Amino acid sequence: MFVMSKKNNVQLALAFDDKYITPFYVLLASLFINNKQNEVVIHTIVSGITDKDKNDITTYVQENNSEIIFYDIDLDYVSKLIVPEKDENPLTGAMYYRLFFPFLVPSEVQRLLYIDVDTLVVGDLAGLAALDLNGKTVGAVTDRDMPVRSDIGIHSVEHYFNSGVLLIDIAQWKANRISEKALKIISEEPDLIKGYPDQDALNMALRNDWYQLEPKYNVMRLYVPEAVPKRGFGSFLLDQKIIHYNGKKPWFSDCEHRLRHVYQQYARLSLRPEASHVTNVQLPKDKRAKLRRSRMIEFYFDHPELVTVWRRLKALVGR
Template identity: 40%
Template sequence: MAEQENKIHIALAFDQNFIVPFYVLITSIFHNNKKNNIVLHAIAAGVDNREREKITRFVQENQSQIYFYELDKANVDALVLPDNVHFSAATYYRLFFPSLVPADIKKLLYIDTDTVVVGDLAELYRVNVDSVPAAAALDAKISLRPDLGISTKGHYFNAGVMLINTELWKSQHILEKALQFLNDFPEKIEWADQDALNALLQNNIVQVSNRFNITFYDIPKYLTRQEFDAFIKDKVIIHYTTQNKPWMMTCTNRLRYIYHYYLKLSPFATQQKYIDFKINKSYFLKYLKVRLKEFLIDNGVIRARTTASDSL
């Protein structure tokens, strides 16, 4: 599966509501992958031609390429969507990419758009997937899913970052099998197509380090801001899973500052950090509670107290 040297094919799926996070993500990719030849493959549902032209210009300004693909919404509209406010139908689009991109693309790196890239993607792209349809990191929150056939820890993966072998994905009919699973077992679906993929790809996937997909549950609780800078030095992709999105005022993800850093480097640099500002007493108190806890952590109060109590 030899690819042109330094060429990395990346698949991204988003809709109009995720335009800003999309720009933040690709800004972070360009910033940290200047030695790589980045080729983006995008499904941009509901994004008009004028916006696509703006995206194309920005990508080209960063010496990269982008190709847009159309997907019939009927393919996903009938699929079960979990009762999670941070999910949209766009989560299913990743299933279709191997069938959409040109056949000569043998490897495709799929990345969710609620992420930022903080390192060189070449190491991940070089992972050997010659004998499997995909590579992914384990999910830090979900360890057991007996209903999916996962009864031992260390087998459930997070599909938000996947290195896909497009040929095996197609020849093993992963798309068709996943759609069939979603239709046959809607009662088992908690995390959309991620559940279907986990049920189908057990023992048929390469596990990679969580450095390539740091989720909310991978983040240490009591690090200070300065310690977080050291924590991310060897990381490659930060994934803002759960409802704790960095564009929400009450986000408790301590790595949200990284998203805001790339927001300032993006074409949306003048946009406010948060999209949900409310002049509401209860909401403001919740915001203050989150920030006060972080202030106490950054100044060693909470950790000092925790350490002292642990030693008793």
């Protein structure tokens, strides 16, 4: 007799404001396409969208056999927290929403997987949701893009994590008062914040208390092997779980993430196919040159036959 196996349960947390509703839809498309075998519950904090938007989202989630819960937080409180200006990657107060989930989710939720909405879920998340954290409060991936922060006791690149994917042990997070500590740093010691405020503060609050996840759970710009040609990405992607467009976003022409085209693919499969459009960005001269250089390197790796041509040319010239 065929017995239906019990579906694996994945408790996800997503937070965004109205500026990110389109990438949110693209993320949902990628999530549902790759997690049909799981029972997915989506815990959501959102601001600036209409009730109709919420209804549309709920309908879409239910059509995909999943559940979504919206939570309200004190937006006045959040609006008082600092939001540093970063011209290349504009920040909003929504980055702080992640700190509130542990107090909002139902008590039966023990494990919560928070992911940014500038991500795509390209694999099955069941394994991650059930991963052993070796007694640590969160699981996260090292962020190699950030400078070493010896001033806050983080002496190696390895020991600073990216806050875009956080596997959270709820009970331990609450017991160790991680949100309280992070919020205190943000509001009382703003001089310690050098990079992304939520991420810096969480790295301080969770120092030596996070479990290093494999890069496939948060595939940032620097984690994509440059030398893999684009046509070889199919097999590379099979092993990845979450792509994170940290830095420049894939809907802008100056995105440097090697997997930016994957966003366009999922956008076309989403309820917002127009999201596959890439907006052209006018860059200052120096940045234009830098981007052109990085595109040329990609072109070189995408066309391995060029290597042969290049060698032959050099041989002809005789040097």
